[in-house]
Amino acid sequence: MARDDAGFIAGHTAIARPGLVPEIALHLATEITPIWQASEEWLQARGIEPPFWAFAWPGSQVLARLILDGAIPVAGRRVLDFAAGGGLAAIAAARRGAAPVEAAEIDRLAIAAIHLNATLNGVAVAAAEADVVGQPRRWDTVLAGDVCYEAPMTGHIMPWLRRLAAEGADVLLADPGRAYLPKEGLEAVATMRVPTTRELEDRDWREVTIYRVRATG
Template sequence: MSELLETEDRIGFIRAHTRLLPVPHAPEISLHVAEEATELWQKTEEELATIGLPPPFWAFAWAGGQALARYVLDHPEVVRGRRVLDFASGSGLVAIAAAKAGAASVAAADIDAFAAAAIGLNAAANGVSVAPRRDDLIGRDEGWETVLAGDICYERALAGQVIDWLTALAGRGAQVLIGDPGRSYLPKDKLVEVATYQVPVTRALEDAEIKKSSVWRLASAP
């Protein structure tokens, strides 16, 4: 019962402090998004009396995720009829794009409890079915046929760990696509660029209002 109440609290908080708006680079999809990152972070701690919460990554449409969602919507063959994992899903943007493009099933993985709540809200708002996953899936293989990951290369240790895991999945035949606007730890030597976009973003989060963002296919290890 307590977990249910906590989930309801998170959903209520998200509804109260975000607006349902079309995604700039994928307007077919609408998300519950915040207008100011620091203010939302403070409200999360104050209203829910929880200290040490992660930043509200789930409340924004990040550049890499927007690029990846656009690519999936424009190239539905990469997910159509497939079992799809959207890793580090955040708002669920890329997972929703995969569901709209005809994936057989879509899991949206994010360890943040607020992200899981936001994914459920956003999927419902877009009329699609997405399964939130809060467990840490790094190192696991549940037979996904397409794995999507946006904005995962911003921190060295995590990027290395995730890329090694994704490379192993690619090695056994999964299609792995990464959306990224040029984060510091993107391993371009392991990637093949498949598309590039000029993506509108929130200036408070990025260093420009438009971010050149690419979609990359991860090659399997030789």
């Protein structure tokens, strides 16, 4: 983790606890517009994505809540938190005894945030900047929070997630009502309402559904 990455995160976030998962502390944005603007200025020349890692998104909160409550069993399982953001679901899995736990991200700052957040919570999470889509199955449980927000992204990841399910992985997708969620091949297993902010969403809450991804759609 580069020193300037850790310094940027420390300087533009505060340690806070997501509303639905107060057991876990994260480096989070407390004033959304300033960090976004700072990121635009600081990151544009470096080709790094906007700071999605700085927010506890509704899908990840529900996954983490269900993991901590034991509704998603992970103890002794190999877990991947895909498109992990700041690693909330991965940290919850590690706290419940999953091993090893991996967090996949393509954003350099997200990887730095995952390492900082895992250390903050005293757990081990492996994270490296890479696109894991297409890799063969090496996990027992795959967690994917709020990944169907664009058609290209959905088209890129869903065939791979279905293949992992066909190979025996338990693939769980958390969706807060995004437009590009597939209509078929998903089994709803839980629903939870999550408070949110108008600066991130177009409403004060999101109803998040956890789906089990089936091998065929």
